[in-house]
Amino acid sequence: MFPEFTLRFARLPERFYLRFDPVPVPEPRLVVFNRPLAEALGFDLDAFEAQGAARWFSGNRVPQGAEPLAQAYAGHQFGHFNPRLGDGRAVLLGEVTDREGHLRDIQLKGAGMTPFSRGADGRAPLGPVLREYLISEAMHRLGVPTTRALAAVTSGERLFRRVPEPGAVLTRVAASHLRVGTFQYFAARDDGEAVRMLADMAIERHYPGLLTAEQGEGERYLGLLEAVADRQASLVAKWMGLGFVHGVMNTDNCTISGETIDYGPCAFMEAYSPTMVFSSIDEQGRYAYRNQPWIAQWNLARFAETLISLIDDDQETAVAKATEVIKRYEPWYEAEWLAVMRAKLGLEREEEGDRELVEALLEAMQAGRADFTLTFRRLSEALEQDAPALFELFETGDGLAAWLPRWRERLARETADAGAIAARMNGVNPLYIPRNHQVERVIAAAVEHDDFGPFEALGEVLAEPFTEQPGREEYTQPAPSTERVFRTFCGT
Secondary structure, three states: OOOOEOOOHHHOOHHHEEEOOOOOOOOOEEEEEOHHHHHHHOOOHHHOOHHHHHHHHHOOOOOOOOOOEEEOOOEEEOOEEEOOOOOOOEEEEEEEEOOOOOEEEEEEEOOOOOOOOOOOOOOEEHHHHHHHHHHHHHHHHOOOOEOEEEEEEEEEEEEEOOOEEEEEEEEEEEOOOOEHHHHHHHHOOOOHHHHHHHHHHHHHHHOOHHHHOOOOHHHHHHHHHHHHHHHHHHHHHHHHHHOEEOOOOOHHHOEOOOOEOOOOOOEEOOEOOOOOOOEOOOOOOOOOHHHHHHHHHHHHHHHHHHHHHHHOOOHHHHHHHHHHHHHHHHHHHHHHHHHHHHHHOOOOOOOOOHHHHHHHHHHHHHHHOOEHHHHHHHHHHHOOOOOHHHHOOOOOOHHHHHHHHHHHHHHOOOOOOHHHHHHHHHOOOOOOOOOHHHHHHHHHHHHHHOOOHHHHHHHHHHOOOOOOOOOOHHHHOOOOHHHOOOOEOOOO
């Protein structure tokens, strides 16, 4: 059933990983399977059979051609460096080439205690597995670069985290699992050869244009830093435009490919607050919503440190070149963010005062405790006259009332008519997001009652986030006061 494996990472020297076969589970059962993704990856769906698939995706049976391994990496966790992290409960089966010719990692998450495990059991509870499946697929539909979920299997075990919970295994698909922390692992060991091999792999896999550019070797590695910084700027701007709070932006969760990875303590804001934090372990607010752009820059600086010896033989020169790239991240991010926010306001032209216009709306939203997602969605109803449904979102609408005439005056300088602008706005402002209380509801139904119907229903809604779906109005609503979720937890 599986497509042919390529095994690029497994062909690196063995200091990059530790060989590890998934630990079998007692009673694997396939509970979710992403058929469209499987088709795109080149799976033979004619040979699909649920019981057999459960064995594959639980790790009870290793696919032909796979060479399972746990990858080595380090990372700054909440600003503190840990020189040895690695896959503590995940195994990379290998890479496959999808139908568009792109290389994709296939990884089992929750596959047992690896040699990198740090006092844990190497397993994953069902709740976090379903959470990652649901939110990563929603992010994909929202147009955000992300790892994706191929399958979820229950294991027939009971795990004990905050409460007893069924065990599960997630099959995750990624452009790669190369992280800033992967580079840090070898840089911390002064293993320049390994850093160079990783950089060459990253360039070949994610930035092949650097191979054809007429430039010296050092400039190519500087180009890698620039390319990664550019993708991180674009990625975080998309997060900010959706009110998404990642929650754990450690360097081991910062991918070289520019994909979102790790959906543990993440959430989408409801009432707009730039200081919003959801993670139960982020007590200082390091990864608050407003800090995300600058934490990404901090992570990129850590990446730059690993590349210094590759950029130039003279350390002082190399540091100066890398520092300049890190400084340029700020205008790159600002341009990406402003482009996202202009689109959300229906603006195509670029004008001097656009940033102030966006900030004034956000200030009004904060003062009125307005729902982030619905405010932007309902703006399209207020292009020419005040919309009651929009004002209903604000506890106090004075700021919005003062802002709307400024926005309409700005829109008057656009060339499109109101209908075209509204359609444009509704194409980038989602109506449906994975709201935390809804995610918790469907997880509870699956975990407590073995009922995956609510999970499947929510997934169907989130598959069309920009299209109004009659009869599904409940999925657009913020949490009632009794179901508001302000704390989320890591699956480990």
